[in-house]
Amino acid sequence: MISQVERWARYVKENPSDWKVIHTRFINSQFEKQSRFLKRILRTKEGKDKLRRLYKIQNMDAVEGLLGSP
Numbered sequence: 323m324i325s326q327v328e329r330w331a332r333y334v335k336e337n338p339s340d341w342k343v344i345h346t347r348f349i350n351s352q353f354e355k356q357s358r359f360l361k362r363i364l365r366t367k368e369g370k371d372k373l374r375r376l377y378k379i380q381n382m383d384a385v386e387g388l389l390g391s392p
Contacts, residue, residue, distance in 0.1 A: 334341045363369045374382060 360373065363372055366372070370382065373379070
């Protein structure tokens with residue numbers, strides 16, 4: 323794990339502008355995967371309840387707030 327961090331730090335240092343594009347794509351893909359996951363759960367029979375438990379949400383209306391309008 324440390325070697326991966328060191329390798330990434332070296333890459334960032336040696337490629338001051340290129341690394342930002344790679345990093346942005348990675349972060350955006352993580353948000354997209356989460357969004358698809360949430361939408362897939364909401365299509366299941368007890369999806370809202372699963373999300374409520376997963377995120378420890380007390381207010382059921384807040385589940386819709388996770389995605390806006392599913």
